[in-house]
Amino acid sequence: MQRIAVLGAGSWGTAFAKVLADAGRDVVLWARRPEVADEITGQKLNTGYLPGIRLPETLRATADPILALDGAEAVVLAVPSQTLRANLASWRELLPEGVTLVSLAKGIELGTGKRMSEVVAEVAQVPSEHVAVVSGPNLAREIAAQQPTATVVACMDHERAVAVQRASANGYFRPYTITDVVGCELGGACKNVIALACGIAHGLGFGDNTMASLITRGLAETARLGAALGADPMTFAGLAGLGDLVATCASPLSRNRSFGERLGKGETLAQAQEAAHGQVAEGVKSCSSIQDLGAKHGVDMPITDGVRRVCHDGLDPRAMAAELLGRAQKAERQ
Numbered sequence: 001m002q003r004i005a006v007l008g009a010g011s012w013g014t015a016f017a018k019v020l021a022d023a024g025r026d027v028v029l030w031a032r033r034p035e036v037a038d039e040i041t042g043q044k045l046n047t048g049y050l051p052g053i054r055l056p057e058t059l060r061a062t063a064d065p066i067l068a069l070d071g072a073e074a075v076v077l078a079v080p081s082q083t084l085r086a087n088l089a090s091w092r093e094l095l096p097e098g099v100t101l102v103s104l105a106k107g108i109e110l111g112t113g114k115r116m117s118e119v120v121a122e123v124a125q126v127p128s129e130h131v132a133v134v135s136g137p138n139l140a141r142e143i144a145a146q147q148p149t150a151t152v153v154a155c156m157d158h159e160r161a162v163a164v165q166r167a168s169a170n171g172y173f174r175p176y177t178i179t180d181v182v183g184c185e186l187g188g189a190c191k192n193v194i195a196l197a198c199g200i201a202h203g204l205g206f207g208d209n210t211m212a213s214l215i216t217r218g219l220a221e222t223a224r225l226g227a228a229l230g231a232d233p234m235t236f237a238g239l240a241g242l243g244d245l246v247a248t249c250a251s252p253l254s255r256n257r258s259f260g261e262r263l264g265k266g267e268t269l270a271q272a273q274e275a276a277h278g279q280v281a282e283g284v285k286s287c288s289s290i291q292d293l294g295a296k297h298g299v300d301m302p303i304t305d306g307v308r309r310v311c312h313d314g315l316d317p318r319a320m321a322a323e324l325l326g327r328a329q330k331a332e333r334q
């Protein structure tokens, strides 16, 4: 796996393209806007998404998907969850035969309740075994600054997971493999919602006990959903579960946490959206699709429900806190 296309030149697409290029791969990055592609190829910068980061000399970018996909042995999908279906549909005819499709997106599709690998297999019309997922504590800016991190490459076909692992491993990026795609994707999608809750709590002025309680009970409701959908429970103790949850809930670099903080301080959804400058905070939409998925499978997800109501039903963040604490008392493992 030498020639790789990365489709999406936002923060994570650009940082992951850098990871692959630093690992010695021949990478072409697709950017929606030609001026972003020109800046990456010409100046080795993507100032809109990764200010101050110098990109590898070998990294090329284009706004033409035909050029990005030509000869690719793996195709990395780095666009937001809710646009992935439409983006991929426009690229489907260009995908090389038998290629491994790698999803970086952390969300659940609105309306269908599908995980991103399900959307990818459906739209690209390929077997699930051709779709891999990369998930873990991977804040793009830290990785772009070459700070050490680990991640998980999930694929039902172990050989394909190993190929992506080998293609991306470098001196600051350590990928592990796993076959539990369901658990990895749920971990990645649900932690964004829990990070919104932690941000809301921080915005309300609450400290570390509240954060730790939300992280732990957030993991409990994620694991309950995972059990209902057939995930391996141990995945939630790993990098794509607890690892990503802790990084996202604790970091001021997280868009989801920052978005929640604004809501907790009393900003409206529209104000918080404006402050995000077009960058995606996936949990804002996925709180609804995850809540629906939980309801469909009879899974109680009180934190997710609270976040959804603060984001979309105008629930006062203080009332969310009061409601969570006022729930019926129960045993921890119930």
Ligand SMILES: NC(=O)C1=CN([C@@H]2O[C@H](COP(=O)(O)OP(=O)(O)OC[C@H]3O[C@@H](n4cnc5c(N)ncnc54)[C@H](O)[C@@H]3O)[C@@H](O)[C@H]2O)C=CC1
Pocket: 008, 009, 010, 011, 012, 013, 014, 031, 032, 033, 049, 078, 079, 080, 081, 083, 087, 104, 105, 106, 107, 138, 139, 140, 141, 278, 279, 280, 282
């Ligand atoms: N930024 C991070 O630290 C990490 C992000 N992720 C996930 O990776 C996925 C992509 O995230 P980022 O690159 O951070 O997002 P971003 O908001 O920084 O960039 C999104 C990219 O998708 C492109 N795009 C293509 N079609 C689009 C459309 N129709 N609407 C909006 N944007 C469109 C945008 O032009 C932009 O280049 C998300 O699911 C995110 O949760 C996962 C791990 C780390």
Ligand SMILES: O=C(CO)COP(=O)(O)O
Pocket: 106, 136, 137, 138, 139, 140, 192, 195, 244, 247, 248, 253, 254, 255, 256, 257, 280, 281, 282
């Ligand atoms: O997924 C991430 C870290 O692993 C990035 O989180 P945010 O999208 O909240 O910035």
